[in-house]
Amino acid sequence: MLPTDSMDSGPSRRIAHLDMDAYFASVELLRYPELKGLPVVIGGRRSVPGEGFQRLRDYRGRGVVTTCTYPARAFGVRSGMGLMKAAALAPDAILLPGDYETYARVSRAFKAAVAEVAPAIEDRGIDEIYIDLTEVEGTSAELARRLKEAVKAATGLTCSVGITPNKLLSKIASEMQKPDGVTLLGLEDIPARVWPLPASAVNGIGPKAAAKLEALGIRTIGDLAAADPALLLQRFGQSYGAWLSDAAHGRDQRPLTIVREAKSMSRETTFDRDLHPREDRERLTAILLDLCGRLAQDLERKGLAARTVGIKLRFDDFSILSRDVTLGWAVASPDALRDAARDCLRRVTFDRRLRLLGVRAGSLVTPGTGGAPRPLF
């Protein structure tokens, strides 16, 4: 047995994961302080403006809970839950439509504040980031406090921070003391603090993998660490099987991705009611044109063009179908996106009603560089 971990885990790092608490709901509470302490749910479509706040019980139609306050969670409401089901649990909860422009603005503000403390940041979406603290002066406890203070000063919001030697453990750690928490973990804490958690607490073990593990009698991360690696390889394949073993032992050497280029952009919409491919043809055409127009705007804003265009359909039975086409050139205009999307739609046999239509731009290039044919000389 090797006496130290430094020989097999490489140079030791200090990585933070910072996660905003009930993010969208907390931003709304800044705007409506009178809702503090009440069950509030963010979700659904923008409703007709009326008097006062809309109650969850009055909501009609499709939609899910995007996020909710902790008092709403006390009723059993969860992200991703259908709004009708949420209304049955918490009929008096306040329902607010999402205001994504504001959430994005506040997001830029908290990330800029964190960058003042530590500049090496990996963006993980609107409400969370990884931060490399390896080269930053101070104890982990001090740095956690400074990060939280910087976020609070810039936005008025609280967050939870986990600091450990890698991204995998920090992601787990930041969940441990939510909300407004700090959790510091070393490799020596793994057996006592990480192994009792359910396997699904690992980022990358979703519902399917968790169910498959459960069928093997593997429920906790500790069970996974104790499982025969050969069995995992056999049941989950070389790549994922090996990763499962590593993850259970807290082994993770992934670097932070500081700059990331967009790989694809898409727009999709779920209809108010399922649409018939022929009887509702005009309505579907109008929706397709709208999606292409919005996607073209997104591309223009980012100065990008697509060499691949695809469509996504969700049918009334929730099955999903996609088709895409790669063009010999890059496109960005609404008309070109529409023509390519129509080519894709022609390859589909429609025998069910449609629930959702989406348009996707992939193989993105910057026009004038990657989009042009390479010169011969």
Next chain:
DNA sequence: TCTGGGGTCCTAGGACCC
């Protein structure tokens, strides 16, 4: 009363080329 919208990555087969 079912189940949003925006992404990434992986796998796997076939076409095509060397």
Next chain:
DNA sequence: TCTGGGGTCCTAGGACCC
């Protein structure tokens, strides 16, 4: 006539994440 092995690109689907 049959023997190859890579490599890349494209397409479709699926798992997972925020």
